[in-house]
Amino acid sequence: MQILKMKELWFLVEGKPTRFSIEEFALVTGIRCHDEPILSQQMRLKLKNHLRDEHFNSSLQIKLEDLAHCFRNLCKKEDSGKEKKGKKQKKKITHKGGRENRVKIALVWFLEGALLSSDPKKNIYEFHLSLVDELDIFNKYPWGKVAFDMMFDSLWVKNLAQTYRDRLRKSPHKQLPDVKETYTLYGFPFAFQVSIIFLINYVVSR
Numbered sequence: 090m091q092i093l094k095m096k097e098l099w100f101l102v103e104g105k106p107t108r109f110s111i112e113e114f115a116l117v118t119g120i121r122c123h124d125e126p127i128l129s130q131q132m133r134l135k136l137k138n139h140l141r142d143e144h145f146n147s148s149l150q151i152k153l154e155d156l157a158h159c160f161r162n163l164c165k166k167e168d169s170g171k172e173k174k175g176k177k178q179k180k181k182i183t184h185k186g187g188r189e190n191r192v193k194i195a196l197v198w199f200l201e202g203a204l205l206s207s208d209p210k211k212n213i214y215e216f217h218l219s220l221v222d223e224l225d226i227f228n229k230y231p232w233g234k235v236a237f238d239m240m241f242d243s244l245w246v247k248n249l250a251q252t253y254r255d256r257l258r259k260s261p262h263k264q265l266p267d268v269k270e271t272y273t274l275y276g277f278p279f280a281f282q283v284s285i286i287f288l289i290n291y292v293v294s295r
Contacts, residue, residue, distance in 0.1 A: 120233030136219040156198040163191040240276025
């Protein structure tokens with residue numbers, strides 16, 4: 090099928106065209122999918138690296154497992170420092186970071202690991218770790234648009250059939266070993282799966 094609009098996937102099901110775009114993605118997920126805002130220079134200067142400096146020794150090499158490890162450590166500190174029993178009363182113990190940092194780390198961990206399906210071998214986006222310090226902006230950010238764009242780009246370039254034909258054409262023996270082609274989808278491909286299942290059921294039932 091010839092596609093005139095960008096960022097749309099079209100399929101023929103029982104001879105009928107079906108579409109998957111950011112509109113279907115938004116219907117399935119319910120996440121904000123409007124265009125990403127352009128942060129002012131003043132806002133960008135306001136963003137801090139406080140979480141990175143405090144919990145990751147100012148490192149730029151932060152992966153998903155590092156977020157998970159940090160979150161678990163903050164939970165342990167919270168549990169061990171809630172209250173310490175005394176003879177007649179309980180004395181509250183506080184730890185560096187506190188509950189607010191634990192929530193922020195959890196949000197970035199969920200964003201990177203679940204919504205964006207980031208590669209666990211690669212570093213997370215430093216911008217996400219900085220933006221979460223401004224919780225109001227972070228929670229209103231159109232993460233659905235970010236997730237959709239990542240998913241669409243990974244779907245669009247992963248044409249395994251064409252990859253196989255190209256490799257076959259370049260092979261001197263015109264045949265390739267029986268090796269399965271694998272690839273990774275980023276973003277939130279679960280929304281794509283749900284949407285396609287619904288579309289196929291709808292088209293076939295009519």
